[in-house]
Amino acid sequence: MRLVDLDRIRAADAELAGVVRRTPLEHSRVLGEHCAGDVHLKCENLQRTGSFKLRGAYVRLRGLDEQQRAAGVVAASAGNHAQGVALAASLLGIRATVFMPERAPLPKLAATKAYGAEVQLCGAGLQEALAAAQEHARATGAEFIHPYNHPDIIAGQGTVGREVLAQLPEVRSIVVPTGGGGLVAGIAAAVKAEHPQVRVLAVQAEQAAAWPPSLAAGKPVRLTETSTVADGIAVAEPGPVTFAHVAELVDGVLTVSEEALSRAMLVCLERAKLLVEPAGAAAVAALLEHPEQVVTPAVAVLSGGNIDPLLLLQLIQHGMTAAGRYLSLRLRLPDRPGSLAGLLAKLGELTANVLDIEHSRISGALALGEVEVEITLETRGPEHREQVVRELRAADFTILADRR
Template sequence: MAVVSLDDIKKARKKLKDVALKTKLDHSRTFSKMSGNQIYLKLENLQRTGSFKIRGAYNKISNLTEAEKKNGVVAASAGNHAQGVALAASKMGIKSTIVMPIGAPIAKINATQGYGADVILSGESYDEAHAEEERFAKETGATIIPAFNDPDVIAGQGTIGLEILEEVPDIDVVITPIGGGGLLSGVAVALKESNPDIEVIGVESANAACMAESMKQGCLAHLNGVDTIADGIAVKTPGDLTYKIISEYVDHVVTVEEEEIAHAILLLMERAKLIVEGAGATTLAAVLNNKINIQGKKVAIVLSGGNIDLDMVATIIERGLIKAGRKITFETYLSDKPGSLRDLLSTITETKANVVSINHDRLAPDTPLKSAKVQLTLETKNEEHIQKIQQVLKENNYQIKNLH
C-alpha cells in the first residue's frame, strides 16, 4: 500500500480550502528568456505564514483525536514549519510548543510566537532540535507534528501539485526544494499519479545534500554537518517515508552552491520583485545554472517560502552589487595638506561615479607621517566603469588598493 495516495492529497485539499491560500502560478517572461523555457513561479512565499508549511501542519493537526488535541502539540523546526504548526494549532484552539535551533532567524522566532506558540531554543540544527522535541513530548504528552516524515504532512504539501495542474494542465516539469523531503514527496505523488509523464525534480543545497547522498548510496544517509543560507532545508537526515516516495516518484535530485542560491535570491528581488528565502530560491538557482537538462519546456518552480532574515537580505544585496560591478570600495594615501581630498574627489567626479561613503584618517598606525589614509565606497555602473575609474586614478598618480 502506498505511503500517501492521490486520494489522500485530494482529501487534504478539501480540509485546506478555507485555511491555505491557493497561491498564484505566475508566468515569468524574464526567467523564461534567461533559461530558454516557459517558467512559472509557484508563489508559496506569499502563502499564509510565508511558506507552504501551513498545508501539511493543518492537515496533520486536523486529523488528531480529541484526546491528542487536548494535550497540545509540539514541533521541531528551523522556522517555517514552526509558523505553520503555530497558526494551525491556534485556529483550532490547541496549545503549541515549538523547538527551534539556537541560530534560527529572529524574524522566524518572533513570527512563531506571534502566531501563539511557546518557543524553546535548543541545539545547533534541526536534528538536535528534534531530539529536544521528543524529550518534551514524552514529558508532557504533547503530540509531535513532524516537519516532513508523516503521511498527513506529506499529503498536505502535495496539494501544491494539484494547484499547479489546475492552472497549467500540460506542465512538463515541476521543481521543488528538498529539506527532509515532505514537499517534494507530496508534490511528486500528486503529479505522477495524475500524469506519469511530468518530470519531477528536487533541489538541495550542496552544503546540506542529505537526499542526494541518500539516493547515491541507495539508503538513508546522515550528514555530519550542514551549513547553508537555505536554513529551511538544512537537514542532516531525510525521512524514511519521504526517501521511499522520492525513490519511486522523483526523476532527478540536483544540488546548487551557496553563491548560486544567493544570486537567485537577488534576481528574484530585482527582476520579479519577490522576497524569497534561501530554500525557496534553490529551484530558480538550479534552472539558471543549468543543473537540469531542460530546454523549451513548461516548467513550474516552487518558491517554497519568503521568511528570510533582513540582515541576510542586506548582505546578499551588498555582495550582489559588488559582484555585478555596481559598487567598489578602495583606499589610497594622500598628502596631509589642504586641497588633497578635494583634488581626489574632483578626479572621481570626472569618472561620473557616485561617492557613497568616505573616511579620512591621518592617525591610523599604518599611515605615514604627513599623510592621510582615505577609504572610499563608490556606486558604479558595471565592471567596465570600475576599470575606467582605476585607470583615471592611476593616470593622476593615485596608488589605490581595492578592498572589495
C-alpha cells in the first residue's frame, strides 16, 4: 500500500490555510522535570471544534467531486470526528449526517448539531454507530467519511507534525494519543520524511489497546471489548490504511492506565491551565508512566479538549485520589464533649482539609462510651498524607482503618 507522502501533506497544509488554527506549543516545566529534559505540549485541544479532527475532515471533504458533494456525507463518531465533519461540511456547503453512540457526551452532541449536522443516536459504542453510518451510505448514496482510515484524513492530520517541526526544530520525540491511528500515522508520515531520527510514539489506553496485538500479528486485530474513560481513543480495530503507516513509520506503542489518564488530566488542568479530555491527555499520561521511553526535547500532543462537565468532576476526583491528594480515615473516639473538636483541631494544625465527616454511636463494634468517625480529607500529596496518619497516631488517636 502506498503511504501518504510529504507532498500530499504539504498540499493539505495549503488547503487548511485560514480554516484551522496553528495551535500553540507550550513548555511544561513539571513534565520536563519528570522526564529530565525539555517537554512541550502541542495544544490541539485549542483547535477549532476542540480537537485535531477538523484537519483531516476538511481535507477529505474538500477532495469530493460535485456529485459526491450533492449526495451529502455521513460519518460516525463518539464526538470529535463528528464535530470536525459537521464544521467542515458547513464550511463547504455540504449536507452532513452523523451517527453517534447513544451515550455520547452531551457537549459533543450539542456542538455537532450546532455546526449544522443532522445527528442520529445509535448503539452503545462506536462500532454500532459505524455500522449504522455505513448502512446509511449504502441506502442513500451519501459519501461515508471514515474517522481515520483514508489517505486524505491521514494527510490532514499530518499537518500537526509539520507544525511541530516548525515550532520546535530540535524535537527528538513526539508522543501521540492513538485510537484508529489517523493522527499518529499522519504525524509520522510528515516527520519521518524530513527528520527520520525523530521518535514518534503512539499511546493507547490499556483497556482499549488494539495496536500492540495488531502489530504483533502483522495485521489489524479486533478487540472483543474496550472499556476506558478515554472514549476518543477507544477503537476496537485499526484500519488497513492506518496500519500500513503505523507499522512502517511509528517507533513504538505505549499503553497507560486509567489512573494515569486521570492524573494527566489533573496535571494539564492544574499545572498547564489547559482543559483536556481523557483521550487528549493520553500522551501526558505516557510521560508520567513511561518517562524512560521518551528522548527529550519531547512534544506531547494534546489531541482534544471536549469533555462533559460531570465526567470532568469525576475525573478530577479520581485524579486527585491517584495523586495522593485524598485520605479517608475511620477512627474511634471517646464519647464525651470535645473529642471530635480535638480531632478537628489536630487536623487543622496539620493543614488537612476536611471534605466529609460522619459521626456514629451505633456501630456493633463500639464499646459503651465510644463513637466512630469516618472522615475524608484533602491533603497536599502522598508525603503530607503519611504525615497526617503518623501524627494522629502519635497523638493517641485510634485509627481503625485508612484508605490511601
